[in-house]
Amino acid sequence: MSRDKIKEHYAKEVEKDRLELELFKLEGIRTKQIISRFLTAKSMNIADIGGGAGYYAFWLQAMGHSVTMIDLAPKNIELANEYSRKTGIQLTKCQAGDATSLDLPDDQFDLVLLLGPLYHLINKEERVKALSEAKRIAKPGGYILSAVISRYASLFDGFNRNLIVDNRFQKLLLDDLDTGIHVNEPDHSEYFTTAYFHTPAEIKEEVTESGLQLDKLIAVESFGWIIDGFSEKSQNESFMKLLHQLISKVETNDDLIAMSPHIIAVAKRSV
Secondary structure, eight states: OHHHHHHHHHTTOTTSSGGGSTTTHHHHHHHHHHHHTTOOSSSOEEEEETOTTSHHHHHHHHTTOEEEEEESOHHHHHHHHHHHHHHOOOOSEEEEOBTTBOOSOTTOEEEEEESSGGGTOOSHHHHHHHHHHHHHHEEEEEEEEEEEEETTHHHHHHHHTTGGGSHHHHHHHHHHHHHSEEOOTTOOGGGOOSEEEEOHHHHHHHHHHTTOEEEEEEESSGGGGGOTTHHHHTTOHHHHHHHHHHHHHHTTOTTTGGGSSEEEEEEEOOO
């Protein structure tokens, strides 16, 4: 079962500091920037569904928002509780749960983050169900930010990090391109876990089928993933200012969106 494989993957504590690593640092920075555009009040009720170890949840809670974090993997909840004890930041709620069947009330949240579940659900019906659940718990007029992985993520990553030399990765890549279903059968730590990689057209279709009102797609890293030595360059204020300016300029360009490893679908629950 794919959920068991996903739990096994996250049991390795991969989310503990992932977004501080060179390969994922821009993802974290840009996602925070995008979320910030929807923080329209000083204290909002926010659901972080599939929140990992709490990277965004604790950031938001520390800003004064009330954050409920749900994650499928018990290890991620354990890591979040550990971080809470270490820092003294207490989330409003932090518990294990499944994005397709949330134990949360209707019409509760000003903002819903769905930043992981959609790329771990390989069946379309379940992805639409997760979006529908996000819609159910959002207040009328509330926004839902849903992240997906691009269909071409393995293609770019494979050649960028020379993973393509492994015949096992080649098969995995071809399957990704043909079906969008990513199954790491060799269980290689560098090849992620069971996932679904979307085309922009697919995520638009799924958001619409869930009954949400699609606003736009936003490329998270956009072209920025090609930057070598990002950790060092990110310390340069002038460089980062220019980078953010240029990514923001092209973040919704249809002809560039799919080159971004991560894409966020911005949708709204109708009033």
